[in-house]
Amino acid sequence: MDQGNTAFILIAAALVLLMTPGLAFFYGGLVKAKSVISMMMMSFGALGLIGVLWVLYGYAIAFPGSSGTLGPWSIDGAAVGLTSVLEPAEGATYPPLAFVAFQATFAIITVALVSGAIADRAKFGAWMIFAGVWATVVYFPVASWVFNFGLAEDGSFEYGGWITHGLQDVFGVGAIDFAGGTAVHINAGAAALALALVLGKRVGFQKGVHVPHNPPFVLLGAGLLWFGWFGFNAGSELAADNTAALAFVNTIAAPAAALLAWLLVEKIKDGKPTSVGAASGAVAGLVAITPACGSLDPVWAIVLGLIAGAVCALAIELKYKLGFDDSLDVVGIHLVGGLIGTLYLGFFARDTGLFMGGDASQLIVQAIAAFAVLGYSFVVAFVIGFAIEKTIGFRVKNEDEIAGIDTVVHGEAGYVLEDAKA
Template sequence: MTPGLALFYGGQAHAKSVLNMMMMVFSTFATVGVLWVIVGYSLAFGDDVGGGLLGNPAQYFMLSSLLSETVQTDGLPDIAFAAFQAMFAILTVGLIAGAVANRMKFNSWMVFSLLWALVVYFPIAHWVFDLDAGWIANGIGAVDFAGGTAVHINAGMAALVLALILGKRKGWPNDSARPHNLTMVMLGAGLLWFGWFGFNAGSAAVANFAASYAFLNTVVATCTAICGWLIIEQVRDGKPTSLGAASGIVAGLVAITPACAAVTPLGAMAIGFIAGLACAFGVGLKYRLGFDDAFDVVGVHLVGGLVGTLLIGFFAWEGSPAGAGGVFYGGGWGQLGVQAVAALAVIAYSGILTAVIALIVKATMGLRVDEDSEAVGIDEGEHAEAGYDFLGMNNRTTNGATPPPVTSGATQTVDAP
């Protein structure tokens, strides 16, 4: 899913910023992936040391205690679960990058992503994914099968705060900054959808009925979300777009993530359709409220995550693997209240801590690239590279080495420095 996200965001970037955008997403392997092995898994899934708020940071240091075939839970090696959950951590941080495209320093992003994973994501993962100790999953009984709160509401709120602190792109919103490669966007959306089956169905941690249930609901919710988004575009703009279809795919996947094992297929279709409508409207909030969320992380992930999390309170069916009952199935209003508490807690924690981290990085390293880099292109300014030859910057070096001279008799054209 993370390479798919890089394509999805990269296609929406400027041609002069595509490499930087993809690098921001891929860099989360280098920061979050490493940190996960050292201490992240312990903080998320170690024995509780703070009333459902945090795991023991030393318990699984370097995952050394999992390196035995006998360390299993329900027949699944714990080390497989650790690797699976690493993917969640990496992707969640990568989602934030889409909000700050074309204007954030790459080194500052690396430091921010490291600190954010440590201070924000790992504790919230403990709240939501540690079914035995996390205060959201175990304490109040909120339903979040695969991360509507921990991943999407969390990343969406962080994206909003970081975008506000970083500031708007030069020329925004008058400079529409249209996607430079919609083919890449569609390919990225397809890879995300495919990977999301592992994201949702895989959260059952075993190939069983619950995994199958989540798999089916992930399919059908996404299908109806595309319908909802394209209907809005047709009515509002007169034409359905490929970017709208791709965004509808992601909106449906986001919304069904917490609910995929809690609702019937009919409920999943309703949630997907509502998410398609809500997120299509939600992306317009940035123009009304004046925050520059470049690739609609807030409109899709924060809004979609809230839609899916809260609608569990209405559509949850007690016969589902999650076993919760919503308003429409005679379960009363209690589950809706619990879902709202979980969502609001994640919003508050993520928002406040993201602001603290961003302000620290801003004060020490600076967050924003200089004006020349932003004007010429952040690929050139931050990486001395270009995504496409027509920008005239690629005849420089290859991995720091000077390209060999042409010896085949062909004429070589070299750009002026």
């Protein structure tokens, strides 16, 4: 048992778990002051619910071993309740439970990301039902498409998902998704778009009406996200080695470049660079580098960051032109950024990218992976959200939205400036 790698994975898991409270601050600062509690609670609700479901059956679906190589939905019955992974196999370099813990944090943050599209207008109970069902029928299976590992005879993990191993059998190369560009960001972004369409626009939706109530919260959240993202990306190597170090450096370079690119676009377009723009740019770069962090030279990571920062800064305007209310730009940042990072690998991935000595095969499999996840997640999320809306209702009443849903849904206010009893 390698205690160094075990410690590395466990620390990385703790970093990724911190990303969900970080996301709560990031999202919480972006909404109205009267719905900050509601927004942050959707992240914490996901943390509680998905953490439990992962132990009960989520891991068994996401990592069914060889039984899930090509199938879209499989489950390892022995892993339900984690009973089959309590003890490491002989020769294992780290406990399977360390890997279980690490992947649990991915499931939690992915579900929490979706909530940003329905800010200011969603019922908490309906959100929790959606989160549980979507995680079960979308995230857990999609994670198996991308990350599914089986235990080899020597106790190590080996690839088995159809997006990686299956496409490699057909095209000679598998899709590259080092830390979750498809399974996390495209997946969450597509579901966010579906829910934005199901719930409809906020009252008075138009450009400039809904402004962030607390930019310092946004910056705090972005900082926590960036800090946690080192565990997200470098930790996905599952070993403290040179590839992890490359992923770590790229997780500095790409978001830094994206931050600058976003601010430049803001300056040119609106005349002023904003703090929210800086935070959003950094997150866009983090999203884009996620699938690519272990497969790009640092200079190409900077180029990716510049592209992602500029394109995502422009993409967030699409909701006004196309008429869908993605409240906190989950589509413009996570879906678009995830697509950019995933497809970029088809051109610049080390050795296999079209411009790096390879042929079009890498680009083809990257596109197949990206759009398969996008289509599946969007359709299923729309069906789940529509069913909830038509039964128990997903959206609060307009008058509650206008009044502020914190007190209506949670009986609390985000900011109590004086003692009510005084």
